[in-house]
Amino acid sequence: MECERVQAIASLSLTTNSIPLEFIRPEKEQPAITTFCGPVPEIPTIDLSDPDEENRVRSIANASKEWGIFQVVNHGIPDELIGKLQKVGKDFFELPQEEKEVYAKPPDSKSMEGYGTKLQKDSEGKKAWVDHLFHRIWPPSSINYKFWPENPPSYREVNEEYAKHVRAVADKLFSDFSKGLGLEGHVMKEAMGGEEISYLMKINYYPPCPRPDLALGVVAHTDLSAITILVPNEVPGLQVLKDDHWINAKYIPNALIIHVGDQIEIASNGKYKAVMHRTTVDKDKARMSWPVFLEPPEEFVVGPLPQLVDQHNPPKYKAKKFKDYSYCKLNKLPQ
Template identity: 75%
Template sequence: MEVQSVQAIAFSSLTTNTIPAEFIRPEKEQPALTTFHGPAPEIPTVDLSDPDQENLVRLIANASKEWGIFQVVNHGIPSDVVSNLQAVGKHFFELPQEEKEAYAKPCGAQSVEGYGNKLQKDPDGKKAWVDHLFHRIWPSSVVNYRFWPKNPPSYREANEVYANYVREVADKLFTCLSLGLGLRGDALKEAGGGEQMEFLMKINYYPPCPQPDLTLGVVAHTDFSTLTLLVPNEVPGLQVLKDDRWIDAKYIPNALIVHIGDQIEIMSNGEYRSVLHRSTVNKEKARMSWPVFLEPPAEFVVGPVPQLVNEENPPKYKPKKFKDYAYCKLNKLPQ
């Protein structure tokens, strides 16, 4: 299946030094006009190796309530595991177009898995300056290797090793988030699907862009997931809406960026908030990121955890199968 890649459009844009009209965002979204450049607070950074459990829980809970996003350092994933993951992903996006298209998302497929660049519907027909590759990495029962590149040959091993480490980090985060709400340590993980929770890898590739002030790599959105654990490359671009201002996320080498997703907001009955974020692009360099979305199984029903709901604090969200939630969000239908 042929994919009109943004990578190819970026290459042809080098001669004109302009971008096609469908990539130009409305003024109220353009980074040049909407990025805040004054003194702004920094996204919280949490040391995951902190031996003081109470302090760690407090820091993660506060960041999740006030920001919906934080960066973690000393997370236990060896730097070579991360660099191997990044190297094989970069290699894939440097392959000839026809080789990448062998992994294209099938036409009409219900799943997001595969190579492409279309995701959410845009009512105005606008496009985002990004290509992507999606595939599940855990549990093994949902992994479809049809969407895992065979080139480079080390792609599979790099992703499987990373998946094992990222699961350990996720468990620690779920425990801290649960304890931060006064729940048992396993409460939020179980409320989001437990051991059947699906880990969905996405590689975002944002090619160099001749007019980065006019477009976005990914438009403002919150994630469907419970949590999103993201590895960026060194090219900055992540922005977060805080106090009605778009502020830049500082790049911290070897840090993981943790997004609170919609399902944690629902499970916590609004105590933790799903973060509104977007991606900008760079004029000279390709930006890449490797988010892993931790999602409930399609048929799993997610709603507020019963212990967090009472007469004084009634449920703010309706319990819903994850697949129904995702369908409504992708198609911009009311929940």
């Protein structure tokens, strides 16, 4: 085992009402101190079925420029399917520990895939209050079913069905992102790898935490993906940095939360902003989320779109292979 699972640590911590020192964040990160308590603007909510295309495109472009995040409703993924996705994920994390360990990320793996705990380097040796499961859900050629749980038995069927629906949502988003920059609808998807874009499912499991005032589920970061399409459960926890304040994302049942990732920020030459976000934890309930990260193929080069660069708008980012970008980001090296 790469390290003790947070789920196991949480069970022990609940009896002592304390958490191990390595989970206590520095004061400048502690949720109790840093969460904004004043009146906050709400993250934009956008109706993805709005027949007024101009209005929808403008709303998505504005949200992407000002927030880097928005919620979508009427997105076409059946509520029942979202419920099934949540149930099979929850059932997996409620399995006995040894059953979950069958899907553990191999210690020498360069891939993210598998069941695990630690993800990124932390210079201060601090840990996040979360366990996770990663596996690719598209394209079929990239799927490694050894990381897909066989229990619960409907896990594979539900995830394959969800993959179909989430791709339709993604295509609509890519088209609207493009049009919001004054480009043809196909441009942004092609700039991310077209039909070769990889869809990486992650299930985050944040166990109940006796000291939610001191710990974080995931520390502040932007996603290295192009887009992240996330399903939360009903336990709040997602926080967004807006105007230097950490504010809570409102829970909207069956809405999808859309994060602008680093690759779209790069391709848009900074017009769209990757959202800085983090996750808090709950004292009494397990929080869960199901982000799908849309990533370019490893060898694919992403850089500012030539249509958006001229003598008045020079490129703000280097063009580089996605695998090189990921390596630098995960190892906290300069880009």
